[in-house]
Amino acid sequence: MNLIILGLFLILVCSFVVIKYHKLRREQSLMPPMVPGRRFFGNYYDLAKEPIHLSLTRLGQDYTHAFTIQVFGHVMVVLNSRQSITEMLNSKTIELAARPTCLLIQLATNNAKDLVFSRPNLQWLQLRTAFHKFFSDMKKLHDRKDITEIVFRDEWCNILPKLEANSNKKSPYEIKNLIYEAQSKIMSVILFGEEVAEEALLIEQIRKLDTMSKNVIANLYYVMMNMKPLESIFDNSGLSLLCQALKLQKNLLGQILLKATSQTRTSSSSAESDNICLRSLVDLMISLLNLDKPMFTQDQIKNVLTELIFAGIDGIVVSVNAFILYMCLHKDVQQRVFEELSECVQGDFVQLSDKKSVNLTNACIHETLRLVSQIPLGIFRKTVTKSNVCGYEVPADTVVIPNLWKLHHDESVYQDAFKFNPDRFMENGVFRVDECMHLYAFGAGKRACPGKNVAINLIFLFVSNLVKNFEFELVDSVDEDPRSFILSSQVEPPNYRVRSAFRSTQSQTSLVQTTAKKSEIKTLCTDRSSFIKSIQDTEPHLTDDEF
Numbered sequence: 001m002n003l004i005i006l007g008l009f010l011i012l013v014c015s016f017v018v019i020k021y022h023k024l025r026r027e028q029s030l031m032p033p034m035v036p037g038r039r040f041f042g043n044y045y046d047l048a049k050e051p052i053h054l055s056l057t058r059l060g061q062d063y064t065h066a067f068t069i070q071v072f073g074h075v076m077v078v079l080n081s082r083q084s085i086t087e088m089l090n091s092k093t094i095e096l097a098a099r100p101t102c103l104l105i106q107l108a109t110n111n112a113k114d115l116v117f118s119r120p121n122l123q124w125l126q127l128r129t130a131f132h133k134f135f136s137d138m139k140k141l142h143d144r145k146d147i148t149e150i151v152f153r154d155e156w157c158n159i160l161p162k163l164e165a166n167s168n169k170k171s172p173y174e175i176k177n178l179i180y181e182a183q184s185k186i187m188s189v190i191l192f193g194e195e196v197a198e199e200a201l202l203i204e205q206i207r208k209l210d211t212m213s214k215n216v217i218a219n220l221y222y223v224m225m226n227m228k229p230l231e232s233i234f235d236n237s238g239l240s241l242l243c244q245a246l247k248l249q250k251n252l253l254g255q256i257l258l259k260a261t262s263q264t265r266t267s268s269s270s271a272e273s274d275n276i277c278l279r280s281l282v283d284l285m286i287s288l289l290n291l292d293k294p295m296f297t298q299d300q301i302k303n304v305l306t307e308l309i310f311a312g313i314d315g316i317v318v319s320v321n322a323f324i325l326y327m328c329l330h331k332d333v334q335q336r337v338f339e340e341l342s343e344c345v346q347g348d349f350v351q352l353s354d355k356k357s358v359n360l361t362n363a364c365i366h367e368t369l370r371l372v373s374q375i376p377l378g379i380f381r382k383t384v385t386k387s388n389v390c391g392y393e394v395p396a397d398t399v400v401i402p403n404l405w406k407l408h409h410d411e412s413v414y415q416d417a418f419k420f421n422p423d424r425f426m427e428n429g430v431f432r433v434d435e436c437m438h439l440y441a442f443g444a445g446k447r448a449c450p451g452k453n454v455a456i457n458l459i460f461l462f463v464s465n466l467v468k469n470f471e472f473e474l475v476d477s478v479d480e481d482p483r484s485f486i487l488s489s490q491v492e493p494p495n496y497r498v499r500s501a502f503r504s505t506q507s508q509t510s511l512v513q514t515t516a517k518k519s520e521i522k523t524l525c526t527d528r529s530s531f532i533k534s535i536q537d538t539e540p541h542l543t544d545d546e547f
């Protein structure tokens, strides 16, 4: 009797294995072609030769739309063509829109439940709505003036004397440090408000958390691709780095939330006590936390704010730093940009309203974003359900990597693809981007970067005001080919030093006097109930089968 049961059990197990095997084979035959690799190691050695974005581009040479790689049994699909990347990014559904995590992250984030920018669900959508609503309400309340411009103007008064002093000394310096100092202050004002950004100790810790997040993310590229399979289990450096960052995050964000809560800016002058001053994103988050039925947990909000610290500072610093490098390497272009700004802009401060008239400056910003492609492999995605890409089937829970690097350096679209040539974005003296040249530096579609406008505006304000007021000259020798740039959390040029000369004709004092004050933001209130209702109303736009 026992033998019969055992026999039946074995038959059952074998059938299960055979069915699973056939299902896997069928799935694999429909997936993008697999790059041949070694037994057990898979494509590990193919990817270990160079930085990952260059390795994947090399591997993709023999494939069209997509290919599959495998590292220690971990299967990933790499999108390799403009068509497949566009298809994925602009996909109407969210079947391709999850973000992968790894054991390390899951352990640290309650199985990713504490992350909002992970799974595309209602909370994720509500947070994106809240983010957009904050910036558009600010614009309405400021009579269409952008919050980024108000905050930037204020900070420009601090950065200008420092740059002027450096220029007068004529000794070489790293402009990146000054940009970083200014941008971390600007982002802290937007995220946490002036009170926090002006407290030296807090801003120092915000910068420390930013550096730690940058290091964790640099490490994650490799952990996510399973290039360091043991890292997520026994890791030494990665895990301890993450623990330190989480400890700092818990402390710092705890302090910031406490400070912001104690200063809840309820408007006293208004008869409707429901009015609240939303001067920074943290005010908005607190109003979402303080509902009878809160939309988010405190840990989720802390994680979102931490993600925004990192996302909001470094991309902009890297872009501005790369822009100035290209201006130094191409002094003729720097002169043309300066002449354009002198001709089109009244006074010494370039404003966002000047953006539409400075074609070459816009072309140079575009060319810098194309060349440097800070996030060369997009931000990885994971399929929610079985998905279709360019006729291939990708099973649920597969990591999908859009190779934006390849797209931005596509030699069939961009001649001399690795050279800085802003004129490729100009036609008869006017800035234009052809359909085929469309850049995905910020992604596209449902999951595109929600900070794109903030980023573009700040990059514009930084670079135009820098070139308008200073002439830069490179001191160190730097290879301009972006293939030689380093990949940490993003691709960036090596550190370099410049010498600068102050060009401005107006005195600094007059600039400071004409500056609009951040305090303008203090006076703005919005109706809390209608604000929250519009975020809650996000719900009807999602159907159940989209999860």
Ligand code: HEM
Pocket (backbone or CB within 6 Å): 089, 117, 118, 128, 307, 308, 311, 312, 313, 315, 316, 319, 374, 375, 378, 379, 440, 441, 442, 443, 444, 446, 447, 448, 449, 450, 451, 452, 454, 455
């Ligand atoms: C030059 C600067 C920046 C670049 C190049 C950049 C690029 C990107 C890219 C490529 C994505 C992924 C899009 C996708 O998966 O399709 C992304 C997502 C994101 N970015 Fe940015 N970004 C920049 C600045 C910012 C800023 C200033 C903020 C916030 C203030 C921000 C917040 C975010 C967030 C929250 C996400 C996740 C969105 C989601 O998963 O739904 N980024 N960014």
